[in-house]
Amino acid sequence: MLDFKKIADILAPLPGKTALLIKDKTGVLYASPLAGEEFKSASLIKLAVACYYQAHPQDLSQMVHVPEDKIVEGGMLCHLAQRDWMLRDILDLMLSDSDNTATNFLIAFIGFAKMAAWFEAEFAHLHLGRYLMEVTDRENYLSAETALELLERLLADPSPFGQVCQKALFYQESVNKLLQDLPEGCSYSKTGELEDTEHDAARIFAGDSYYDICFMSHYTGLEEREQILLAQNAVGKLAYQDLTNVESLTINHLAEEAGTSLASVQRFCQKMGYSGFKEFKFQLLTYIKKQESQEAAVSSSEYLDDYHDAINRVWTANEKDAEELAEVLATSSTNFIFGIYYSELPARLLSMGMRDLGKSTYFGDNLAAGEHLFPLSDENSTAVFYSVSGISKLFGSSPLPKSISHFKHSYLVTMNPDTPLKKYFKKVIVLPGKNLAQGLPVDPQSIPVVFTERVIDIAATKYRR
Structure with a gap:
């Protein structure tokens, strides 16, 4: 189980304003006081755009034209000469490459007012106020609670549309926050950043177990940004370590991961010379700790x-x-x-x-x-x-x-x-x-x-x- 005291200790000294929400299959495990408060959304708004298309299916194979005068900075499209794309590719680029031109196109393709109205009607804390990179006093907002709801909708979708989104989120380009210290292939995620904002919404998994985490922040200056990023790194690492920790391994989890029965796990442990799973786990932990101590003793030379x-x-x-x-x-x-x-x-x-x-x-x-x-x-x-x-x-x-x-x-x-x-x-x-x-x-x-x-x-x- 996650050490929530450690998580609270990570959050306590942070500057500015932060929100952290952690969930698993059973529901909410941890919610900081501001988990339901609205922050500037940055690129997390792209999860909402994808969810609109999920709720209002379009022909993803249709060819669409991206006008030259609608190209903005951020992502791949502003560097490529190609302007005719399948709608599926535009959706993929918005999520995997966080492409701002792709996002703006998908909003305009439906109609800004129409999409904004659906956001307001469907979610308590989601507001579309501007296009990406648009210079205006309007802003886009959402809460950590809403961000995770959006992510969970996309990850729960078994349709071809859902598969496109899931692949894009799995191969997310930006991994410097919750995923910084994690290995490849253990997460779906979407990040967002502005001059004073660093967000990450991710599902970190090991086998069939997972944590859904949204960490949002508002800060001032580079020094505060560095503190926020280190905290996000620490939370993601803590979650992954818990998912892969032998100490938290249960016989039920092991049987589920191995695709076998509880009785088969017990028989395997007994064939290995142990009285059962409990003794096997104790000896395994002892061995791991011994190996760790030996590795720590290896000299730098x-x-x-x-x-x-x-x-x-x-x-x-x-x-x-x-x-x-x-x-x-x-x-x-x-x-x-x-x-x-x-x-x-x-x-x-x-x-x-x-x-x-x-x-x-x-x-x-x-x-x-x-x-x-x-x-x-x-x-x-x-x-x-x-x-x-x-x-x-x-x-x-x-x-x-x-x-x-x-x-x-x-x-x-x-x-x-x-x-x-x-x-x-x-x-x-x-x-x-x-x-x-x-x-x-x-x-x-x-x-x-x-x-x-x-x-x-x-x-x-x-x-x-």
Whole structure:
């Protein structure tokens, strides 16, 4: 169970105004005093726009035109020349990329007054006062209670519309708040920010268990903003740790996760030599704590030795991989480079390096970007995807894997030799350092970055125009 005293201690010293609401399957678990008070909504209003379309279904396959004079800053559309899109893509961009032009289009497509009236009639604390990026004295408002209700409506929808929204929220680009210290593939979320506002509404899950959390804030100045962000990081981390904590594991939860019966769990524990689940859990906790104490005792020199060994192997075992990738990227008609979350770092480095060498290169840090950019590819294009963990949940229900399979050259760069994603790519490049990756709370990027620098160096030396 969540430690609500720790949560209260996190909130107590915060400046400005904050609201925190936490729910699970049973209902509200924690509500700070301002959970029902209205804040400036920032981009959380986009959840409400999506819910309007959920309640008033449209043909998502229809083609729509985004007028040039309606393009505003924030998101992908202001950087692309394409102006004709499927309505489904506009919805996806609004949620996954928090695209302001897409949001304004979806509001105008229905009618501002009509959507605003529905907001007022349907929700107690939701008000649409302006378009995104519009300079006016009007404002958009909602409460933490309303934000979670909107999120829950979208996540509970099994329809094709709901699936589009859920995929977009799963691959949310902004993860620097509640999700900052969490691994990939354990959340659906939507963030919002203004000059004096930092919000996050997320479902953090492990198996079938989850917490729905909305953390809203109003502050003044960069110093106060930093305090708010650290508090949001701490709350998200606390929630995830509780969901994955062995100490809170029950026999019912274990049976549910394993898809078996309580009796089967008991028999398994007894076959392992324990009297039952209770003794098994006690011994497991003892083992984990012992391992943690041993890991804590490892010296920094040993840790650096492991890094040194892994980097040396990049220069030896992966040299041919680097040479092949450099040649393919340098001779390809167009390159598409992708990396999500922490893996964005080496992916962005590679894309910048190839652009500096004069190669036509597109970069994406979310799956939605891939789906929108891949139509620009041809038979001689190359796709490179970075994922240190290589986990199966990375693609979810995205059609991106099918698109990747059509490329003449497609590469997955990972540190997981057993990645289930390998079936989607023509070639998988496995970098050394798997043990380092397993021992860190985040996916380490230093080794992929070293490999990437080597690829760019080879390309610059041998294939510069």
